[in-house]
Every structure is written in structure tokens, then in C-alpha cells.
Amino acid sequence: MKPASGGVHNLRAPSIIQIKERISLKERHTFGLPATARFFCEIENESSLLALLKSPTFRDNEHVFLGEGSNSLFMRDYPGIVVCLRNKGVRILSENDEAVCLRVSAGENWHEFVQYTLTHGYFGLENLSLIPGSVGAAPVQNIGAYGVEVNDFITHVEAIDVESAEVRTFKNKECGFSYRDSCFKSSLKNRYVITAVFFRLLKQPHLVLGYAGLREGLDSRGINNPTALDVSALVCEVRRTKLPDPKETGNAGSFFKHPTITESHYLKLKEIFPDIKSFELDHGRYKIPAGWLIERCGFKGRSIGPVGIYKKQALVLVNNGVASGVDVERAIVKITEKVKSKFDIILSVEPVLI
Numbered sequence: 001m002k003p004a005s006g007g008v009h010n011l012r013a014p015s016i017i018q019i020k021e022r023i024s025l026k027e028r029h030t031f032g033l034p035a036t037a038r039f040f041c042e043i044e045n046e047s048s049l050l051a052l053l054k055s056p057t058f059r060d061n062e063h064v065f066l067g068e069g070s071n072s073l074f075m076r077d078y079p080g081i082v083v084c085l086r087n088k089g090v091r092i093l094s095e096n097d098e099a100v101c102l103r104v105s106a107g108e109n110w111h112e113f114v115q116y117t118l119t120h121g122y123f124g125l126e127n128l129s130l131i132p133g134s135v136g137a138a139p140v141q142n143i144g145a146y147g148v149e150v151n152d153f154i155t156h157v158e159a160i161d162v163e164s165a166e167v168r169t170f171k172n173k174e175c176g177f178s179y180r181d182s183c184f185k186s187s188l189k190n191r192y193v194i195t196a197v198f199f200r201l202l203k204q205p206h207l208v209l210g211y212a213g214l215r216e217g218l219d220s221r222g223i224n225n226p227t228a229l230d231v232s233a234l235v236c237e238v239r240r241t242k243l244p245d246p247k248e249t250g251n252a253g254s255f256f257k258h259p260t261i262t263e264s265h266y267l268k269l270k271e272i273f274p275d276i277k278s279f280e281l282d283h284g285r286y287k288i289p290a291g292w293l294i295e296r297c298g299f300k301g302r303s304i305g306p307v308g309i310y311k312k313q314a315l316v317l318v319n320n321g322v323a324s325g326v327d328v329e330r331a332i333v334k335i336t337e338k339v340k341s342k343f344d345i346i347l348s349v350e351p352v353l354i
């Protein structure tokens with residue numbers, strides 16, 4: 001990844017738009033469902049995006065934005081236009097002894113960006129290594145892993161209003177960030193297209209090691225004084241052993257969000273299931289790992305038609321190769337109904353179903 005030459009909105013780049021018709025989406029989302037887009041357009045720069053937003057094909061059809069498709073499932077043929085962001089560039093905006101501020105174009109690959117930051121001595125994103133997808137999608141569901149959420153490092157999100165074609169900068173507080181959510185995934189879904197994300201990263205590492213055995217993993221490798229690169233390498237190693245590689249097995253990572261329940265509900269469940277896994281939150285609520293609930297329902301390693309429940313992690317659904325959107329819907333219903341009847345907990349789906 002090279003630092004970018006592009007200006008803030010890169011409007012001087014030529015606006016070339018090529019709208020294709022009847023394009024297969026199977027290879028364009030990691031779950032790999034068979035679906036077709038009526039129209040499909042890849043966007044290389046912001047001026048092309050503005051031209052597209054004004055085009056009749058865009059204005060007369062419904063639309064959806066796509067990065068690398070690792071958190072989107074095309075459940076059926078899409079009757080409108082799928083717009084794929086491929087704009088590139090990383091720019092240093094300011095820097096001092098403490099921190100660096102960067103503007104990163106939406107179409108950059110997330111993991112490559114994380115590796116770029118670490119090799120340049122910019123810290124904070126190490127625990128988010130190897131999360132698939134694009135930089136532009138990172139704020140959409142406020143990606144998180146190993147005790148870190150991306151919103152802790154985002155200062156602004158630059159986006160274009162698809163109705164007025166005006167550029168708007170959302171300050172961190174205006175993005176409505178919460179657990180696997182933001183206004184871009186909820187109230188403003190598909191209204192704004194994110195063109196760039198602004199980060200403030202640290203020059204001195206503040207490693208977050210208290211989660212999911214990171215400290216133990218480093219100790220067992222004899223690393224007593226870890227660097228951010230050590231943490232990143234460990235996170236990558238653990239992820240590679242625990243999660244299916246989307247290049248080999250269709251999946252979208254965690255398929256359900258971890259539900260939160262009240263204290264009285266938790267205490268009731270604890271009586272029946274003394275080994276229940278939980279994290280105590282503020283305000284007397286408890287977060288229950290969705291994978292544990294699914295596993296305790298006996299689904300782990302099993303298949304519901306051509307949709308599998310991953311053998312190493314029940315939270316991940318996999319495409320056994322020939323699954324359709326209908327098969328995925330059937331699996332969702334079967335799993336959520338069983339979890340509801342056993343634990344009185346309603347699971348909600350994490351990826352975006354289109």
C-alpha cells in the first residue's frame with residue numbers, strides 16, 4: 001500500500017463509469033450465494049461516483065453499496081444497481097510525537113491498511129488484523145475483535161449523500177457507533193456512500209491483551225515483551241486456525257450478534273445451565289456468546305441442508321457449496337427458533353441480508 005496522491009475528494013480524476021448488466025454476484029460476496037445484479041458498477045474515484053449518482057440508471061433503480069462482500073449476503077437476484085467502491089489512497093493529514101491522523105479511501109483493503117499502519121509505527125489497529133473487507137465498510141458495522149472496536153480510532157467519516165450528491169463529514173459522535181452497528185447500517189442505510197475514513201493512530205503502542213487468551217498466546221510463544229506486530233501476528237494465527245478461509249469455504253464470519261439479557265433472565269438461565277458463558281455489562285445486563293447458545297442447541301458441526309454450522313466455531317455459518325438464499329433463510333429460522341425455545345433469547349443476524 002502506497003501513500004496516496006489523491007486530494008481530499010479527488011474530483012479531478014476522470015469520471016469513467018461503466019454500468020454492466022446481469023452480473024453474477026456469487027464471486028463478489030464471500031458467502032457465495034448464486035445471485036445476479038440487474039446493474040453493476042465499479043467505482044475507482046470520487047468524481048466517477050458523483051457522475052454515477054446523477055446517472056438515470058442510478059436514479060431510476062434501487063441501489064446497494066458493496067465493498068468486498070464479506071458482510072453481505074445476496075439472498076436473491078438484486079433488481080437494482082450494485083455499486084462497488086474501489087477508490088484507493090492513504091494520506092497523512094497531520095502528525096506529532098503522540099499520534100498521526102490519516103485519511104484512507106473507502107476502497108482500500110482493511111488488512112493491508114492495518115499492516116501499513118503497523119510497519120509505519122502507527123498503533124491501535126493491531127487487534128483488528130485479518131478482518132476481511134474494505135476500509136469503507138469498517139465503520140458501517142463498527143468492526144471489532146479481541147477487545148478493540150474500530151470506532152476508538154475513527155475521528156471522521158466522509159460520505160456522499162446519494163440524494164443531493166453533497167459531501168458530508170460525520171464526526172465520530174455523529175456516526176451512532178455501538179456494538180456491530182452505526183447509523184450507516186441502521187437509520188441512514190444506503191442513504192450515504194462512504195468515500196473515506198479518517199483515523200487517529202498512536203505513535204506509542206497501548207496493547208490490549210486482556211481478551212480471548214491473547215496474553216496466554218504470547219506467553220506460550222515465549223514473547224514476554226510483545227510489540228504491536230507480535231500481537232498482529234498472533235491475532236492472524238489464531239484467526240487462521242479458528243475461522244474458515246472465505247476463499248475456500250463460503251462464509252461471512254460471525255453470523256449472529258451476541259445477545260444481551262437482563263440480570264434476572266441471566267440468573268434464571270444460570271440455575272438451569274450453570275456453565276453458561278457471559279460477560280457482565282454496565283446497567284446490570286449480561287452479554288451471552290451467541291456461539292455458546294448455538295452450540296448448546298446441538299448445532300455445532302451439523303448441517304441444515306447445504307448450510308453448515310462450522311465445526312470449530314458455532315457462530316459461523318458456512319456455505320457447503322450449493323446453498324441458496326432460501327437455504328440460508330431456513331437455517332436462520334431453525335437456529336433462532338431453537339435458541340428461543342431453549343433459552344428464551346432472540347438472536348439477530350450480524351451480516352446484511354440483501
Ligand SMILES: Cc1cc2nc3c(=O)[nH]c(=O)nc-3n(C[C@H](O)[C@H](O)[C@H](O)COP(=O)(O)OP(=O)(O)OC[C@H]3O[C@@H](n4cnc5c(N)ncnc54)[C@H](O)[C@@H]3O)c2cc1C
Pocket residue numbers: 030064065066067068069070071072085106131132133134135136137138140141142143144145184192193194195243244245246251252253254352
Ligand atoms: C472470515 C470472516 C471473519 C470476520 N471477522 C470479523 C470480525 O472479527 N469482526 C467484525 O466486525 N467483522 C468480521 N467479519 C465481517 C466483515 O469482515 C466486516 O463487516 C467488514 O467490515 C466487511 O467489509 P466489506 O468491504 O466486505 O463489506 P461489504 O460486505 O461489502 O458491506 C457490508 C455493509 O457495508 C455497506 N458498505 C460497504 N461499503 C460501503 C461504503 N463505501 N459506503 C456505504 N456503505 C458501504 C454495504 O452496503 C453493507 O451493508 C468477518 C467476515 C468474515 C468473512
